[in-house]
Amino acid sequence: MPADTAEQTPLTLAVVLRYHLAWKHRDLEAILALYHPQVQYHDFFQNRCMGLAELREYVGGTLPRHPDEYLEHSDRIRVDGSTAFIQYQTALQGSGERLVFRSSEAITVSDGLILRINEYASLLREGQAQAGRQVPAISKLGLSARQLSFMARDLADYFTGQQPFLDPELDLARVASATGYSRNQLSYLLNQVLGQSFYRYVTQARLGYLLERLAEQGEAAPVERLAASAGFNSTSAFYKAFRSHTGSTPKAWLKRHCARARR
Numbered sequence: 095m096p097a098d099t100a101e102q103t104p105l106t107l108a109v110v111l112r113y114h115l116a117w118k119h120r121d122l123e124a125i126l127a128l129y130h131p132q133v134q135y136h137d138f139f140q141n142r143c144m145g146l147a148e149l150r151e152y153v154g155g156t157l158p159r160h161p162d163e164y165l166e167h168s169d170r171i172r173v174d175g176s177t178a179f180i181q182y183q184t185a186l187q188g189s190g191e192r193l194v195f196r197s198s199e200a201i202t203v204s205d206g207l208i209l210r211i212n213e214y215a216s217l218l219r220e221g222q223a224q225a226g227r228q229v230p231a232i233s234k235l236g237l238s239a240r241q242l243s244f245m246a247r248d249l250a251d252y253f254t255g256q257q258p259f260l261d262p263e264l265d266l267a268r269v270a271s272a273t274g275y276s277r278n279q280l281s282y283l284l285n286q287v288l289g290q291s292f293y294r295y296v297t298q299a300r301l302g303y304l305l306e307r308l309a310e311q312g313e314a315a316p317v318e319r320l321a322a323s324a325g326f327n328s329t330s331a332f333y334k335a336f337r338s339h340t341g342s343t344p345k346a347w348l349k350r351h352c353a354r355a356r357r
Contacts, residue, residue: 099175106203110171110178113201113208120157126150130207139197139215139239156240177202183218184239186246186288193288194218195239215239217287237279245283248273259299262327266292300324301339308344313352317344 109128116124126149129135135144135152144152172179178201186193195215202210215238237245252273258264269292270277284292304324308315318329326332333343340347
C-alpha cells in the first residue's frame with residue numbers, strides 16, 4: 095500500500111464513522127456539516143445527482159423517523175485511501191414475503207469532508223440474497239429507496255392502527271388521503287415494489303383480522319358474519335380468498351386450529 099494511501103485510510107475512516115453516527119442519531123446538522131462545499135451525491139436509484147444546496151431536503155426526507163428504525167448494516171465499513179464502502183439493507187413491511195432494499199455507498203473524502211457519494215440500491219426478494227441475485231431498482235417517482243421503505247411502513251402502520259379495511263367500501267383514494275401520499279405513489283409501492291395489487295393488500299389484511307377472530311371464538315364461530323365484519327361484502331369472494339390464503343375451507347381451518355389448541 096502506498097504511503098499516502100496508508101496515511102489517508104485512517105483519516106477517511108474517522109470521517110465516515112462520524113457520518114455513520116450522525117445518521118444513526120438522526121442529526122441532520124451533523125450530517126450536513128460533513129459534506130464538502132463541492133459535494134456531489136449520486137443516487138442511482140433515482141438517477142439523480144445533487145449538490146450541497148439540495149442535500150438538506152434530500153437527507154431530511156430519508157432520515158429514520160422512528161426509534162426502532164435503523165439501517166441494518168450487512169458488512170463492516172471498508173476503507174481504502176480516500177474512499178470508503180458501506181453496505182446496508184432496509185426491510186419493507188406489508189408484503190407476504192421478505193423484501194429488502196440492499197444499498198451500497200462509495201464515499202470519497204477530501205480535506206476531512208465528504209466530496210462524493212455514489213449510492214446504489216437493489217430490491218431483493220426472499221432467497222435472492224443467498225443466491226446472489228439482485229434486481230437493480232430504479233424509482234420512477236422521485237423517491238429514494240429509504241423513502242419507499244418509509245411508505246411501506248406508514249401503510250402497514252395505518253392498516254394495523256386504524257384498520258380501514260373493515261370498511262367494505264375502502265378504496266385507494268381514501269388510503270392515499272389518510273397516509274399523505276399520492277395514489278400514484280401508493281400504486282407504485284404496491285405493484286412495483288411489494289408486488290401486489292391494492293385489492294390483494296386489503297384482502298390479506300381482512301383475512302389476518304378474520305383469522306384472529308375465528309381463533310378466539312373456536313369451531314362455533316359464525317364464519318360468514320365475522321367475514322362481513324372484517325370487510326368482506328361478498329360471500330363467494332370471501333370463500334375464494336380464504337381458500338387461496340389458507341389452502342382450506344373456514345370449517346376445516348377451524349377444526350385443525352382447535353385440535354392444535356387442545357394439545
